[in-house]
Amino acid sequence: MPLPEPSPPIRAILRARVEAAIPALHGWTSVDKGARLAELVLIAGAERSVELGVFGGRGTISLAIGHEARGEGQVLAIDPWEKAASLEGENSPENDDWWGKLDHEAIYVSFVQALDASGTRPWCRVVRLRSAQAVAEVADGSIQVLHQDSNHSEAVSTAEVEQWTPKLAPRGLWIADDTDWVTTQRAQRRLVELGYELVEDHTSWRVYRKP
Numbered sequence: 001m002p003l004p005e006p007s008p009p010i011r012a013i014l015r016a017r018v019e020a021a022i023p024a025l026h027g028w029t030s031v032d033k034g035a036r037l038a039e040l041v042l043i044a045g046a047e048r049s050v051e052l053g054v055f056g057g058r059g060t061i062s063l064a065i066g067h068e069a070r071g072e073g074q075v076l077a078i079d080p081w082e083k084a085a086s087l088e089g090e091n092s093p094e095n096d097d098w099w100g101k102l103d104h105e106a107i108y109v110s111f112v113q114a115l116d117a118s119g120t121r122p123w124c125r126v127v128r129l130r131s132a133q134a135v136a137e138v139a140d141g142s143i144q145v146l147h148q149d150s151n152h153s154e155a156v157s158t159a160e161v162e163q164w165t166p167k168l169a170p171r172g173l174w175i176a177d178d179t180d181w182v183t184t185q186r187a188q189r190r191l192v193e194l195g196y197e198l199v200e201d202h203t204s205w206r207v208y209r210k211p
């Protein structure tokens with residue numbers, strides 16, 4: 001069954017807020033996707049959402065805007081902003097070259113500034129750890145929306161499915177990024193094996209619902 005939509009006026013408000021907050025930030029989440037992430041927080045009535053892989057904050061701030069609209073909850077922004085984590089597992093040589101040269105600290109600083117500039121800091125908690133470490137700080141069944149956008153290697157993306165599935169509440173939403181990459185296919189197959197239902201397919205990102 002498809003997910004519901006918020007009313008047109010609410011959708012317009014969320015989109016305007018995302019449009020004002022994220023285009024100038026480092027990263028990849030588009031305004032269309034960011035607006036939908038904010039909507040999904042509302043639709044799921046999320047008390048807690050999570051972004052695995054924050055970078056400059058485009059996705060995290062979009063999720064935070066959803067909590068702001070609800071007047072409740074928080075997004076956990078999980079990212080170590082650390083070169084070794086970006087190079088873990090097997091990725092393409094171009095990918096490793098790009099991440100190997102990146103100033104991770106500068107991206108972290110830009111994210112913290114963006115939280116303040118967008119006014120979304122009250123709706124966000126920053127956890128500067130790898131996803132495999134941060135998972136120990138989160139109670140089982142306590143998340144309603146999770147955006148998986150960290151290291152896209154097969155090893156890390158598949159491990160995250162195993163580690164974070166218990167943290168997602170029943171009927172919780174798992175949003176997978178770069179679903180058209182070869183390296184994310186195993187993680188997606190695992191989601192389906194675990195009984196997740198594909199509820200939205202945006203080609204380069206998908207929304208799955210936990211049973």
Ligand SMILES: C[S@@+](CC[C@H](N)C(=O)[O-])C[C@H]1O[C@@H](n2cnc3c(N)ncnc32)[C@H](O)[C@@H]1O
Pocket residue numbers: 026027028029051052053054055056057058059060078079080081082085086129130131132149150151156
């Ligand atoms: C593709 S970027 C995230 C883009 C961002 N979500 C956006 O909306 O533009 C990937 C991020 O994952 C982070 N990362 C790498 N390994 C990670 C891990 N094991 N756990 C969490 N984050 C990780 C990197 O530091 C990087 O900031």
